[in-house]
Each structure stands twice: as C-alpha cells, then as structure tokens.
Amino acid sequence: MASAEHDYQHFIQWLHRPDGEVPEDVRRFGRLVLDNFSSVSATTRNRSQRSVYLVDLVRQQFTAIDPGQPQLNSIATGAGWGWQSLSHLSLGPFRGFRNTEEFDLTRRIVLFYGPNGSGKTSLCEALEFALLGAVDEGAQKRIDAAQYLRNIHEGRFIPPQLTALNAQGQRVVVQVDADAYRFCFIEKNRIDSFSRIAAKPAGQKTELIAALFGMDDFNEFVSQFNESIDAQLSLLPEQGQELTRRRQAIAHDTELLAGEAVSIAAFDQVEREYAEAFQSGWTYAQLQQAVGSTEVPGRLQALREILNKPAPSLYGIRQQDFLSAFCAADEAHELVEVLAGQLALQQDGTAYQELYTSVLGLQDLSPDHCPACETAIVGEQHVHANPFVKAVQGLEHLRALTQLKQRHQAAVDQRRIASDKLQAFFANFSQRVGATVDSEHEVFRYLANPSVQPGTAWWKVGYTPVAGGASLSQQAVNYALQLEETDAATQQNLEQRAQLIAERDRLSEAHIVLTQHVTRRQHACAAIAEARQRINAFELQNAALIEAVAEEEARIAAETRIQVAYNEFLSLLRHYRSGLPGTLMAGLNNLAMELYNEFNVRDVAVDKLAALHLPVTGDGRIELSFIGSPQVRVDALQVLSEGHVRCLGLAILLAKASHIQAPTVIFDDAINAIDHEHKQGIREALFQNERFANTQILVTCHSNEFIKDIQNNVDRAQWVSYTFRHHSGDHHPRVLRDLPPQAYLIIARAAVNRGDHRGALQPCRQALEMLANKIWRWLGHFDLGVISVQLGGVGDQPSLRNLCEGLRVRLNGARTFEHGDKQPLLDALALILGIPEQTMLWQYLNKGTHEEQDREDFDEGVVEQLVALMEGMNTLGLRKR
Structure with missing residues (x-):
C-alpha cells in the first residue's frame, strides 16, 4: 500500500546503516535518484531510456550532491501503536464522494456493503490516504495526487479526517504512518495477483510476492533499471589511444626516463657496495680519493712513485756460514793429518799387505802352483806352505791397517769437499761484494784470490796475522758480519715494499673498476639526457594532443566514477529488494499455516498443512508439507489449486497483520477474491474465533450473503453496517444507515x-x-x-x-x-x-x-x-x- 518512493526511502536509510560501509559515491547516486524520484520512475529500461536520463542527470549534479544521510520526514518512526481502534471517519469531497460523509467506526466490526461502483473503493482510499499519506492506485497510474484524489464534479478534494480511540478511551487524531499501517490493508487485487503466481515464469514470481505485500510498485521501479549504463558513458580514450600510438616512437626513451631514479640508485648502490668491499667503513668518495687522478693525485700515485725506485739487493752472506766453512775445512784437514800419522807408524805392515794382496791376485792364474817358485801346491813335490792360504791368513791379520787406510782416504775426500765449499764461498763472497785481485782493500783481494791449492790446507795461509791487525780470514769473517747486518736492514725494507706493492695492485685494480664504472654511469646519464631531450621535443610537438588527453582522462575518470557508483548502487538496490521477502515474511510460517488450515476447515485432514516454509529471498519458493506426508516438502504453487493459493495469500497477509499486532485490519473487497466454498472458513476464522477478538475489522464487500452470515454469527453489539447505493443523479453515493439487519x-x-x-x-x-x-x-x-x-x-x-x-x-x-x-x-x-x-x-x-x-x-x-x-x-x- 505504500508508494514506491516510500519504499525507496527505506532503501536510502538502509544505505546509511552504521555497519553498511557503503561508498560515498553510491550514497550520492542513491540521493540523486531520491531527489529526482518522480522523473526517474517515469522512465523505463526500454531502449535504455532510464540509463540515458540518469547519465544526463548525474553529469550535471553528481559532484554537488551531499553523501550524508538525508532528512526523510515522510518516513514515520513506527514507534508503536498510539491507538487501539478507529472511531470516526469524515470524508468528502474525495474521489467518488462529492459531499461530506461521516462514518462511526467505534464497533469492532464495521461492514460496508454495496454493488461495484457505489463508493466502496473511494472509502478504502480515504482510509489509505489518512493512514499512509498516499494512495497507491494513483501512484501506479502516475497521476498527480491532487488530480487523482479530487472529486471531478467538485474539482477539489479535502483530506479525510480520521480519529481513533487510545488505551484510555480518548479520541485522538490518527497521524500518517506508512510503515506502521501498510499491513493493515488487505486488497482484492493483491490476492488476485498472488493467485496467478503459479502461471507466471520463475522470473516474475518475485514481483508477485512483492505485489502481495503492496510493494509491486517498488519492485517494478527497481526492475526498470538497466543492467549497465556503459553505453551512455564516454569511457573510450580515443585521444589517449592516438597519443599512445604516437608515444610508441619514444617508448624506449619514456621507459629510460621512468627508470632514471632506479638506475641512479643502482649505480649508487654498486658504488657503496664496492667501496665497502674494498675496505670496511670506506665510502665511495674515500675510494676515489685514494685512487686519485692526474689532476688530484692520491695514494695510488704516491705508491707508484715509491715503488718505481730500484729495490735494494741482498748480499746473502752470513758470518756463521763463513765460519762454518772454515771450521769444516779445519776439522777435515786435522783428521787427515791424524790418520796420516797413524799410517806412518804402520809402514811395514803396509808392505806385507801389498804382498799378500798380490799373491791372491795371482791365484786365478796359477791356482795349483806357487806363483813365485812354481812348485805344486799339492803332490809329491809340493810347497812347504800354501802361499794362497798364507796370503789369506796374512791379510786377515792386516785388516785393521786396511780400515785405517780407508778412513784416511775418506778423510782426504772430506777435506777436498770442505775445501771446495770454502772455495765456493770465497767465490760467491767476492762476486757479491765485487772483489777483484785489483781491489783497493787487501781483504777484497784476499776474497778474490785466497790462493787455493788443491790437496792442501790452503786457507790456513789467511790465518796469519797481518801487521798491525787481524788476519785476512778474520777480516773476511768480520766483513761478512757487516754484510749480514746490512741484509737484515734491507730485508725489512723489502717486506715493507711488498705490502706497498699489494696496496698498489689493489688500488690499480680499483682504478680500473672505477674507470669502467664512471664510463658506464656517464653513458647512462648521457642516454637519459638524450631521452629527455627527445621527450621534451615530443611534448612540444604534441602539446595540443597531450592537453586534449588530459581533459579526456579527467572526463573518463568522472565517467568511470559514475559507472562504478551505478553498478554498486544497482547491486545493492537489487540485494535490498531480494531480501524483502525474508524481512516481510519473517516469523509468519506457523501463523499463516494455522490460518490456512482454518480457512480450509472442511478439507480432509490429510490435505491440511503440517508445515509451511515461506521464502527468505526473492528467488525462494513457498514450500509446504501436508499432514498426509509431513516429511515431503513441495512447491506450493505447483500443488495448490487457484482457490487454495488465494487462501494462502490471504493467510499470509492476515498473519502479517496479526504478527505486528495491528489494531485494525481493512479488507478492501478482499473477501470477494475468495471462492464460495472457503468463505465460511474465512468468516469463522475472522469473526467467530478468539484470534482476532481484539482486532478491529473493516470490511467492504458486494456479497450480500457474506454480510448476512456475519450478522447472523456475530453478536449485534460488535458490528455496525453501512450500505452504499448508486447515486440518484447528484453524483454522490447514497449511504444508507440504520437499515434492518439481516441477522x-x-x-x-x-x-x-x-x-x-x-x-x-x-x-x-x-x-x-x-x-x-x-x-x-x-x-x-x-x-x-x-x-x-x-x-x-x-x-x-x-x-x-x-x-x-x-x-x-x-x-x-x-x-x-x-x-x-x-x-x-x-x-x-x-x-x-x-x-x-x-x-x-x-x-x-x-x-x-x-x-x-x-x-x-x-x-x-x-x-x-x-x-x-x-x-x-x-x-x-x-x-x-
């Protein structure tokens, strides 16, 4: 019964719920539609009519719209029921009523009977306007409210005056509250629409469920939004595509320039890492300073100057080596002298030794005869003693002499070796110091020519003291000590030089690396500079196109913003609509089932309902289970007859009114939507059971028998009846009061x-x-x-x-x-x-x-x-x- 705009206002409130986190642009879009609701709702999705209108509207107003929650005074708070029953209605001029009519509504049941066209609908619309603030029929027909509600014969309308009684029995004026009273109305056309739901395609069933609760206008309003508004938006970057095509010629330059910061940072990073790797704690600047340059020499140049000077040489002469050579020669010579003396003492033994050796040497030539007298060794005539045996025995006795000779010979050989070594030392010494036989100093001449005589102790000649000083050999040894000390100093200097060489080599290598790095960096900077020049030239040549692209990008950004806002807005709007069945039907399953069974009280028990499951989303189905097979759930619209579907729709609407504890339920010709066989069950459920004993019920009906049955089955004190008849020429319905009842x-x-x-x-x-x-x-x-x-x-x-x-x-x-x-x-x-x-x-x-x-x-x-x-x-x- 509420208008589509009223329901849309609820959607706007839903968009601003604290936990919604809805983007501001979506709220802007929703507010834009709200502010222009009449003109937007007048469009349809046919040929993208609504999209075209919305895009034009958004382009003009979008950015100026406040995304904050609007003040919607037309939405009532629904804070509770301020009254318990309606008491009086005054209407006219209004729709079909040309003159003012007063209606007493103080009874629990108020019956309005009359044929079609006698004013019953105008009466219900007066109640609708007084309770909800609008008449849905006029909104559906897109007729201005003032035009729709006026009496055409009077040319005007006066808002109906509706009063009610509060809990204290006091009369109060009923304030408009569409949220609170929308479910107080039950209309014939809504039940008729619902009864045809089984014959509709699945896609339209959501619309008819919305129609059952009087939200078909809102459902239709939502369904008229186009899936997309892209076709109406300028989203194609034509200028941008042309600029992109042209930019392909400088794509590499653009890429190079875009990576300038990264490239420089990479060079800086390499420099830092190399300097740190060269020496911990060094910066690249310190390394450059150490490497130096031609203009500003550094450590490398200083090292090169130091190391370019000839390195000092070592003499390689050690005093101890010289002394050792003299001692070795002296010791070898003394051993020869001792052994020679021992051989002189055994001179005779030497002769026999030679004799015995000679005899044994002849044994192979004359083994059977004496080599001296040729006498047979064995036979009649033989020698007195075997010469060979005697020679062997003699040599055995002379073995010690042989060993002495051998030792003497070995000593002679050792003296020769020691003499050669000493001679070689002299030769090396003289070569190292450059001594010659013509040298100025006598010790140099001694070193150059120590008077070597093989097989003699020639070195001992140098042991002879020189007049006024030490011997030449001693002078040579002393000089060797001086050279050794000089070598020690030179060796220290050479070790330091090796360190300098290593440092020079590292700095030289660093110089090469730095030179290469500088070259690469210069090339990179040059390439970037050239790229920048080419890009600047391109910018100048294409300045007009670039400016056009910037404007195009701003326009596309604005259009894209609209696109995103619309898509999200439409998604949320449909989500909200999809959730309405669950909101509207929450908690109604059992109550609607009980009412349905009461309406069908005369059906056999197995055909009554054991369970009813109302949908919680727009795509859901109404499912039920019969008492005959309670475990089986079936689609209600597939198994119920049209008459039973009508009863189900009425049961759902009544359950909703009962669920919200509505003080009044108004039936706008709704009973006539029900077939005859169910009217008795409905009458008993409404007027004779305790369920609605405290609910005021207003009924408009053109069924005289139904009115009669109510009057006969309900206590006279609970109802009042009005009869409407067609006008008698004055274009005003005849309202008959105090007629004889039909009870x-x-x-x-x-x-x-x-x-x-x-x-x-x-x-x-x-x-x-x-x-x-x-x-x-x-x-x-x-x-x-x-x-x-x-x-x-x-x-x-x-x-x-x-x-x-x-x-x-x-x-x-x-x-x-x-x-x-x-x-x-x-x-x-x-x-x-x-x-x-x-x-x-x-x-x-x-x-x-x-x-x-x-x-x-x-x-x-x-x-x-x-x-x-x-x-x-x-x-x-x-x-x-």
Whole structure:
C-alpha cells in the first residue's frame, strides 16, 4: 500500500546503516535518484531510456550532491501503536464522494456493503490516504495526487479526517504512518495477483510476492533499471589511444626516463657496495680519493712513485756460514793429518799387505802352483806352505791397517769437499761484494784470490796475522758480519715494499673498476639526457594532443566514477529488494499455516498443512508439507489449486497483520477474491474465533450473503453496517444507515417487539437451520460429527426436524463427552422438538412459514418463548477443545 518512493526511502536509510560501509559515491547516486524520484520512475529500461536520463542527470549534479544521510520526514518512526481502534471517519469531497460523509467506526466490526461502483473503493482510499499519506492506485497510474484524489464534479478534494480511540478511551487524531499501517490493508487485487503466481515464469514470481505485500510498485521501479549504463558513458580514450600510438616512437626513451631514479640508485648502490668491499667503513668518495687522478693525485700515485725506485739487493752472506766453512775445512784437514800419522807408524805392515794382496791376485792364474817358485801346491813335490792360504791368513791379520787406510782416504775426500765449499764461498763472497785481485782493500783481494791449492790446507795461509791487525780470514769473517747486518736492514725494507706493492695492485685494480664504472654511469646519464631531450621535443610537438588527453582522462575518470557508483548502487538496490521477502515474511510460517488450515476447515485432514516454509529471498519458493506426508516438502504453487493459493495469500497477509499486532485490519473487497466454498472458513476464522477478538475489522464487500452470515454469527453489539447505493443523479453515493439487519434473530426480536408474531417465526426457523449446522460442525471438532438422520428418499436432504433429532441423540449418547454447552443444547433441542412432552414450539416453526387463510393468531407467549430459546442457543460459544 505504500508508494514506491516510500519504499525507496527505506532503501536510502538502509544505505546509511552504521555497519553498511557503503561508498560515498553510491550514497550520492542513491540521493540523486531520491531527489529526482518522480522523473526517474517515469522512465523505463526500454531502449535504455532510464540509463540515458540518469547519465544526463548525474553529469550535471553528481559532484554537488551531499553523501550524508538525508532528512526523510515522510518516513514515520513506527514507534508503536498510539491507538487501539478507529472511531470516526469524515470524508468528502474525495474521489467518488462529492459531499461530506461521516462514518462511526467505534464497533469492532464495521461492514460496508454495496454493488461495484457505489463508493466502496473511494472509502478504502480515504482510509489509505489518512493512514499512509498516499494512495497507491494513483501512484501506479502516475497521476498527480491532487488530480487523482479530487472529486471531478467538485474539482477539489479535502483530506479525510480520521480519529481513533487510545488505551484510555480518548479520541485522538490518527497521524500518517506508512510503515506502521501498510499491513493493515488487505486488497482484492493483491490476492488476485498472488493467485496467478503459479502461471507466471520463475522470473516474475518475485514481483508477485512483492505485489502481495503492496510493494509491486517498488519492485517494478527497481526492475526498470538497466543492467549497465556503459553505453551512455564516454569511457573510450580515443585521444589517449592516438597519443599512445604516437608515444610508441619514444617508448624506449619514456621507459629510460621512468627508470632514471632506479638506475641512479643502482649505480649508487654498486658504488657503496664496492667501496665497502674494498675496505670496511670506506665510502665511495674515500675510494676515489685514494685512487686519485692526474689532476688530484692520491695514494695510488704516491705508491707508484715509491715503488718505481730500484729495490735494494741482498748480499746473502752470513758470518756463521763463513765460519762454518772454515771450521769444516779445519776439522777435515786435522783428521787427515791424524790418520796420516797413524799410517806412518804402520809402514811395514803396509808392505806385507801389498804382498799378500798380490799373491791372491795371482791365484786365478796359477791356482795349483806357487806363483813365485812354481812348485805344486799339492803332490809329491809340493810347497812347504800354501802361499794362497798364507796370503789369506796374512791379510786377515792386516785388516785393521786396511780400515785405517780407508778412513784416511775418506778423510782426504772430506777435506777436498770442505775445501771446495770454502772455495765456493770465497767465490760467491767476492762476486757479491765485487772483489777483484785489483781491489783497493787487501781483504777484497784476499776474497778474490785466497790462493787455493788443491790437496792442501790452503786457507790456513789467511790465518796469519797481518801487521798491525787481524788476519785476512778474520777480516773476511768480520766483513761478512757487516754484510749480514746490512741484509737484515734491507730485508725489512723489502717486506715493507711488498705490502706497498699489494696496496698498489689493489688500488690499480680499483682504478680500473672505477674507470669502467664512471664510463658506464656517464653513458647512462648521457642516454637519459638524450631521452629527455627527445621527450621534451615530443611534448612540444604534441602539446595540443597531450592537453586534449588530459581533459579526456579527467572526463573518463568522472565517467568511470559514475559507472562504478551505478553498478554498486544497482547491486545493492537489487540485494535490498531480494531480501524483502525474508524481512516481510519473517516469523509468519506457523501463523499463516494455522490460518490456512482454518480457512480450509472442511478439507480432509490429510490435505491440511503440517508445515509451511515461506521464502527468505526473492528467488525462494513457498514450500509446504501436508499432514498426509509431513516429511515431503513441495512447491506450493505447483500443488495448490487457484482457490487454495488465494487462501494462502490471504493467510499470509492476515498473519502479517496479526504478527505486528495491528489494531485494525481493512479488507478492501478482499473477501470477494475468495471462492464460495472457503468463505465460511474465512468468516469463522475472522469473526467467530478468539484470534482476532481484539482486532478491529473493516470490511467492504458486494456479497450480500457474506454480510448476512456475519450478522447472523456475530453478536449485534460488535458490528455496525453501512450500505452504499448508486447515486440518484447528484453524483454522490447514497449511504444508507440504520437499515434492518439481516441477522435472523434480530429480525425475529424486532417482529416480536412490534407484535408481528408471524413475522418472527420465519426468521426463527432460518435461525434454527443456521444453528443446527453450527452445532453439527461443532460436534465434528470433537469427533462426534457422525449422526444418524432419516431421509425421505434418494437424493433428499435431511429435514430440519430429523437433523435436530439426530443432533440431540448424538449429544445424549455421548456419555463421556463433557462440555459446558452440552446440557443447554440438549435442553433447548428437547423443548423445540417437544421431548418428552409435546409443545407448540415445533408446530409454530412449521406453521409460521406458510401462508394460511383465516388462521387463528399465534400465541404471543409461545412466540416469545421460541425467540428467547433461539437467542439463548445463539449465545452459546460452542468453543473447541
């Protein structure tokens, strides 16, 4: 019943929920649509009409829109019910009402009966406008409210005045609250639409569920948004593409320039790392300073100057080596002298040794004869002693002499070796110091020519002291010490020079690396500089195009911003709409199921519902389970007939009104949307059960029988009835008040009161027929609905008396059935039927319905008794368990 704009306002509030985290541009887009809702809703998705309009609107206003939450005064707070029931409505001029009409609404049930076109819809629209602030029908037809609500004959309208009673019984003016009262209305067209849901494609079922709750306008409004607005936006960078094509010629330069900072940083990093690797803690500047240059010499140049000078040479002469050579020669010579003396003492033994050796040398030539006398060694004539044996024995005795000779010879050889070494030392010494036989100093001449005589102790000549000083050999040894000391100093200098060479070599290598690095860096900087020149030239040549591209980029950025905002806005809007079924139907499953079963009270038990599952999303299905197979869930729209679907729609709407504890429910011709066989169940559920006992119900209906049944089954004090008739020429509906009610017992009582006894009997019989059926249904609730009734023939209906007798017998025979209404019913039925004593009551019921000429008057007392008896039966609650 609320307008699409009202529902959209709720969406705007939803966008600003604290935990929503909705982007500001989406809120801007939503606010833009809200501020221009009428013009936006007038467009459709056909040929992208809405997209074209929105894009034009957004381009003009988007950036200026405040993304903050707007003040929506038209949305009520829904803080609770400020009243308990409606009390009075004043309307006109308004729609079909040309003049002012007053309606008393203080009863729990207010009935408006009349044919189509008599003003019932105008009445409901007046209530709708007074409660919701708008009329949905006018919004659907896109007619301005002032134009739609005016009476065409008066050319104007006055807002209806609606008052209500609060908890203290005080009359208060009803304030417009679309959120609170939208579910107080139940309309025929909404149930009609819902009943056709099974015949619709799956994509339209969401729309019809929205229609059931009066949100079809909002659903239609949302569905008219195009999937995309890209076709209406300028998102193609044509100028940018042309500039990109041209920039391909300088792509390498652009890339080079873009990487300038990275390239320089890489060079700096290499420099830092190399300097640190060369020497810990050094910077690149320190390394450059050490390497130096031609203009500013550094450590490298200083080292080169130092190392370019000739390195000092070593003499390689050690005093100890010289002394050792002299000592070795002296020791070898002394050993020769000792051994020679020993050989001189054994001169004779030497001669025999030579003799024996010579004899043995001849043994191989004359082994059998003496080599001196040729006498046979063995035979008759033989030598006195074998010369060879004697030679062997003699040599054995002379072995020590042989060893002495060998030792002497070895000593001579050792002296020669020592002499050669000493001679070589002299030669090396003289060469090292440059000594010659012509040298100025005598010691140099001695070193150059020490007078070597092989096989003699020639070195001892130098042991002879020189006049006035040490011997030449001693001078040579002393000089060797001087040279050794000089070499020590020179060696230290050479070690330092090696370190300088290593330092020079490292700096030289660093100089090469730095030179290469500088070259690479210079080349890189030169390449960047050249690239910058070419890019600057390009910028100058294409300045106009570049400016156009900048403007194009700004425009595309703005268009892209709109695109993103629209896509997110549409996604959230559809998400919000998809979640509406779950919001609207939350908590209604059990209550709607109970109402549905009450509407279909006459269906067999297995065809009633065991469970009902209403959808929680727009794509969900209404599923149910029957008592006959409670474990099986089926799609309600596939298995229910159209009449049952209508009952289901009405049950859902009533469950929603009951769930929110609506104080008033207004049926706008909704009962006429239900087929005849379900109207009785609906009437009993609405007007005779306790569920809605505290709910005010307003009904407009063109079914006279339905109005009559309500009046007959509801206490007269609870309802008031208005009858609308077509105008009689003044273009204003005729509103009939205080008409005789259609309730049988009220009619009977009125007849008794005016003394029309015959007039009271016919409605009494009709009331008994109604009460008999009511009692029969009541017994059925306690499994006592099977009764025995006599029939007059095939196809006959049971007569009223037979039905009453069957009911009395069934009640009387149910010994274990205990109920407060049981005995009063038995007593009343017995009186009417004349059991056990015959009375006039049944005769009056029969006679009073037929025309008879010249009949005697009916007894006033009997008629009064009959009417009172019927009234007493009618007051019985006949409650269920």
